[in-house]
Each structure stands twice: as C-alpha cells, then as structure tokens.
Amino acid sequence: MMATTDQYATILAAKQPRLLAAFQHIIAQQHLAHAYLFTGMEGAGQLELARWIAQRLFCLHVVDGQPDGTCEECVRIANGQHPDIVTVAPTGQSIHVDQVRYLKSEFTKSAVEGNRKLFIIEDAEKMTASAANSLLKFIEEPSGNVTALLLTANKQLMLPTIISRTQVIEFPPLRSAELQKTFEAAEIPPQSAQMLRQLTNSVSQAQTLMADNWLPQAAEQLWRWFDEVVKGEPRSFVAVQVNLVGLAKDAPQQGVLLDLVAALFQDLLQLHFEVDAESELSFGQYQSQLTALTATLNASQLVAATELALTAKRQLASNISFQNVLEGLTLKLWPIFQHNA
The missing domain is CATH 3.40.50.300 (P-loop containing nucleotide triphosphate hydrolases)
Structure with missing residues (x-):
C-alpha cells in the first residue's frame, strides 16, 4: 500500500x-x-x-x-x-x-x-x-x-x-521495545510479537505470519523438534517430515521456519553469555527450559550448534530441499549435544 x-x-x-x-x-x-x-x-x-x-x-x-x-x-x-x-x-x-x-x-x-x-x-x-x-x-x-x-x-x-x-x-532493525509495542498494538499476542520482531519490522508481514495461527503452531512444533534434538532423540529426525515439513508449505514459510531455528539457538547463546537476554529472547515462553539447558553445555558446543543453524537458510537458497536441510541439520546437531557437560 x-x-x-x-x-x-x-x-x-x-x-x-x-x-x-x-x-x-x-x-x-x-x-x-x-x-x-x-x-x-x-x-x-x-x-x-x-x-x-x-x-x-x-x-x-x-x-x-x-x-x-x-x-x-x-x-x-x-x-x-x-x-x-x-x-x-x-x-x-x-x-x-x-x-x-x-x-x-x-x-x-x-x-x-x-x-x-x-x-x-x-x-x-x-x-x-x-x-x-x-x-x-x-x-x-x-x-x-x-x-x-x-x-x-x-x-x-x-x-x-x-x-x-x-x-x-x-x-538497522528497529528497536525491540518499540517494535514489540507496535506489534502488540496490532493485536498480536506478546509471545508471538517477541518472535516476530526477530523476523520482520513490518506489521503487515507479521499479520500474514499470524494468519490461521501459523506462527504459534510453527513455534510449538519447532520447540518439540528442538527439545528432542538436544536430547539426541531419534524421533527428532522423524519429526522433520511428520511435523515441520507440512507446516512450511512454500518458500517464504520455509525461510521463516529456518529463521526461527536460528533465533532459537541465538537465544541459547544470549542466555549463556547473559547478553541482555530477558528483553531480547525470541522464545521467551521457554526461557526457563533454555536457561536450564545452557547449564549443561559449554560455549564451544553452543557456538558450533548456532553456526550450523545459521547456515541452514543458505543451504535452502542453494536449492537443497527444505526437508533435506532440516534432516541434515538434525544429524549434525546430535553429536554436539551427546557430550553435555
């Protein structure tokens, strides 16, 4: 417009x-x-x-x-x-x-x-x-x-x-506090606004991602996958095809889901290094679980996992299928989390 x-x-x-x-x-x-x-x-x-x-x-x-x-x-x-x-x-x-x-x-x-x-x-x-x-x-x-x-x-x-x-x-991205208020003023729930401010500065795009409750559903399924991945659960590999692939029906949704994967691991890094974590977390609703997880991991594990998450979207842009990107990421993350401190 x-x-x-x-x-x-x-x-x-x-x-x-x-x-x-x-x-x-x-x-x-x-x-x-x-x-x-x-x-x-x-x-x-x-x-x-x-x-x-x-x-x-x-x-x-x-x-x-x-x-x-x-x-x-x-x-x-x-x-x-x-x-x-x-x-x-x-x-x-x-x-x-x-x-x-x-x-x-x-x-x-x-x-x-x-x-x-x-x-x-x-x-x-x-x-x-x-x-x-x-x-x-x-x-x-x-x-x-x-x-x-x-x-x-x-x-x-x-x-x-x-x-x-x-x-x-x-x-530069808009300031988080102002963006949070903007999204909430557009009747977007606070937890979803926290995630959205890491994805877009646009209210119209935020509302598109919220249509049919897509973003909350994507976040919930992504968290289930993540929780199984860090535990080394083989079910996390199956969850890619069963739960995540069906959610991301087109290229834009696939890109957003991979952005959320990266944001989740960046939350872990922020909590580990105590970088203004409380106000900047994308997945603030899972803060207690993420904080507990950081206590079991060292910095090198967290950095390695985050680097893998950040490269996933580049792989998608290289014409690797969304399912293959997430399955490959899952397999690469398992060894990192098998050696929890």
Missing part, C-alpha cells in the same frame, strides 16, 4: 532518522551514486526511503531539503504514476523474464519529461540470474543521469558481483 504524499519523511524520521539525514545531505551535495543496495529486515524502511528519494529528486518545491509532498510530481510519485520512475517487483516467487525485458528496454531510454530517471527494484534478491546479469551491465556502464535503487531483505541471496558494484546501505 502506498503512503500518502506527506508520509515518507514522517515514517523515516521514526524508523531510520540517520539514513534520512544522510540522504538529505548526499542529494543536497549532488553526490548521489548511480546504484545503491538497500538491505535490512523487511519493513525497516527501504521502500519508504526509495520513495522519499524519488520525491526529493523530482519535487518542484523542495523546502529545507524536504520534498513538499503536495506538488504534481510528488503526488504522481506517491501514486506510482511518474513516467521517469520505473518500479519493478516480483510477480509470485521471482522477477520474470518479461519484467527483465521491460527493465532492459527502460535502461536504454531517455527520461520522458526531464533529464533524470530512477529505477526501484523491490525484492531484488528474487531476480533470475539473467535479470541480475542484465542489471550488472547497467551498473558497470551507467549512462546518463540514472540511479538504481535495489531493495532487499536477504542480501545473502544477492549475486556478489551486484553487491560489489553497488553502494550497500544497511538498514
């Missing part, structure tokens, strides 16, 4: 005030680069900053470094109707070949109304290899007064060549 014409700066002032100030300065000094990669948790402000930059560049009445939000250009940008701002977003699971052709043709065209063009590519990690390579050619050989903004919540899925040829702007 588009923000109204005066909302982008307000949203950014709350979410990413430092980045807003930085780009005010960059544009005022005419130092805008030709390609940026905006990366961070979904909902951290990437799209709002991209739209703000568009309004700032095209606004007819800039006041104190801010677009006025009410001129014809700003209104058209807010409505997604400006001919010199090309926005591409995935349809389904990827950015398709016809979108790539459109993108390539637009790269070669001059601006329709002025002397500047702006490209905004949402979920840029979902570009096919051919799409990414087409974009790489533009990044390596920019022509004219053109800027590309690539937005992603999964930088690890971007081609290294794209990353190395763009200016990468990291969007």
